């Protein structure tokens with residue numbers, strides 16, 4: 001699992017703490033959603049509990065981690081919309097008992113900002129009186145919503161979005177796709193593993209080029225193409241936000257080319273001939289009008305304006321810009 005995680009700097013620092021016996025009682029991993037914080041926490045836990053203290057992958061502890069059956073590893077996640085006091089209370093006695101394997105105990109608390117006030121106060125007690133060998137890892141994309149008394153008890157590890165280039169390298173290996181595809185996927189997923197590996201992968205990799213080609217073919221005289229694209233988009237209503245985002249990114253690529261951006265900096269790397277052709281054919285104000293038509297459609301949809309009307313209107317404006 002380490003092979004696609006990124007965040008090598010954070011992992012190196014955490015491993016050094018294990019190696020030098022300097023692991024803190026509690027950590028707070030903070031950073032945007034979907035970038036791999038939990039995966040790093042799982043790797044840290046595995047390495048901490050490993051009999052060789054390095055995540056050897058061979059010992060009994062590493063095997064139990066891989067099989068999700070480790071008796072000294074606990075994960076707390078929101079039960080519904082919150083992490084409740086009962087969940088913390090159920091955890092507490094586990095943490096003071098001797099560990100089964102003798103290495104220690106680890107508890108990972110995901111979306112820690114969703115602890116109720118009572119749950120947070122209960123956890124605070126555990127953080128204030130830590131048991132030797134017990135490691136608590138809080139994960140949060142909104143650390144400012146945590147009690148400051150909890151934050152101050154934790155060693156903070158910050159995570160940033162992966163640079164697109166780094167994410168692309170990981171995706172290329174993980175998905176066995178071409179370098180160009182990986183670059184597009186990393187860019188449209190905005191540096192997020194979860195997005196890149198998630199449900200929209202098919203849209204990003206397979207449907208995107210076709211949709212953008214249809215979009216580029218719209219003109220004031222192309223009423224049939226406009227109708228057909230409208231039908232195609234209406235059939236994709238679950239992913240319409242993502243599709244509008246792709247249109248937005250495409251028109252931005254055109255603007256960037258018109259303003260001298262190097263082509264290797266563009267997002268739609270696989271559509272360079274189309275981008276070159278369109279950026280010559282259209283004026284900057286025309287591209288901006290198309291971009292505004294997409295932006296307006298997104299505003300309408302966020303206010304629950306009728307999807308079909310919104311899409312018809314948007315495509316008409318794009319065709320006539």
Ligand SMILES: [Zn+2]
Pocket residue numbers: 050051052053054055056057058059060061062
């Ligand atoms: Zn091991």
